[in-house]
Amino acid sequence: MSSPIERLFTVFDHTALVLQEELKCSYLEAVAETGENLFHGDVLQEEVSELSKKRLKKEYESIQLESFTNEQIRKAFQLAVLKGMKEHTQPHHQMTPDAVALFIGYLVDKFTKTYFTLSILDPAVGTANLLTAVINQLSGKQVKSYGVDVDDLLLQLAYVNANLQKHPIQLFHQDSLRPLFVDPADVIVCDLPVGYYPNDEQASHFRLKAEKGHSYAHYLFIEQSIRYAKEGAYLFFLIPNSLFTTDQSGKLHELIKEETFIQGLLQLPLSLFKNEKAAKSIFILQKKGEHAKAPKKALLAELPRFSNKEAMQAMMHKIDQWFSEER
Structure with a gap:
């Protein structure tokens, strides 16, 4: 059967x-x-x-x-x-691994425990797999959601995906690094598109633009996400582990320090990725604002294999403990 x-x-x-x-x-x-x-x-x-x-x-x-x-x-x-x-292998047609999408949903739910209503934006929505996985974890909350993508086929798949699950997601077909037609959101989720952004003229509107040559798209996506986050909003990024080891990372550090509080960095198990160079982590920020505050200590951990139930339960317990101490 x-x-x-x-x-x-x-x-x-x-x-x-x-x-x-x-x-x-x-x-x-x-x-x-x-x-x-x-x-x-x-x-x-x-x-x-x-x-x-x-x-x-x-x-x-x-x-x-x-x-x-x-x-x-x-x-x-x-x-x-x-x-x-x-x-149809185009390099940007990569889907967030399922276990990771579900885990990000679990984290979003934990961080927004006290919210009855919230708005979520995914500025690189793709097929909306990550966004709908997150929304599905937020039962009992009224969720308004928005997705932006430049790829029309991915956006068509996102539209169908949202319809089949009866999620009223507002989708925008545009370059995500241009001005967006959305209000600032309570939560941003984004599996960062890694690579270079070809539009140097548009990149010049960002603090994290490269001094020469093309800028890093993933840096600009972080800056754009912070722009479209409400004060006190939470941002959940899937980042390459090499994010802070580039020649441009000084400017990124400055921006993150000035605009946000780092809430956590969770390294994903290497077994999820074809090679170590492709390995990623979940990076959690909170945009500064009247009620936002830096954690006493950020949530830092190396996640075990998702298939290892015992190790995952121990990790969830550790995360629960962190929340009870911080909240």
Whole structure:
């Protein structure tokens, strides 16, 4: 007997393959199309043959979306997107590992324990996998969420992903490092796009611009995120471990020190990454403001493998202890 996630993935996969053939598009584009069909309970593409329409409808009718949890929908959709990304490998089409997305959701929930309502912004939203994983952890809170991305296909996938999970996320298709059309948020989550930002003219509006040549996109994303955070807001970044070892890191240190309090730095297990150079950490900041204060000591830890239940429980206990001492 297959699991609900496998059943739902199979429907995404089979129907995407039919649409890929019919529409002569990439598998990833077909995933977006089939997700849209599933949401509307119909085949929306006019160019699909009658025979294929029948096949697709039969597949869609074999499942009831209402019987799946948001997390099951998110994970099944994510599996389909990951399959598509394998053949569509553009370097910026990387998805936040699932265990990491869930762990960031757990941290956001801990830091916003006293909030009844909150707004979340992901300025590099991609397929909205990280953003929806976080929202799914915030049960009992009223959440307004915003996502920005320059890649139209990723944004289309984010739109479908949000619809299937019934999350009213406002999505903006634009360069995330230009002025944004969003109000400052209570929480920022961002898996930082690592690399160089090609638009030197736009980079010149940032303190963290490079003296010469292209600026680091991940530095500019941190500065942009701080700009669009409310006073006292929390920022959760997935950062490369090499963030503070570059020739430009002095300016980054200054900005972080002036604008925020460092709440924590949690190093992710190396086993999650293909090589050590790709290893990342979760970096937690709080923007300065009237009610914001520096922790007595920041939450610093090396996380164990997520599959090691005992070690993870011990780590959660350590984090709980930190919160009871700090809050």
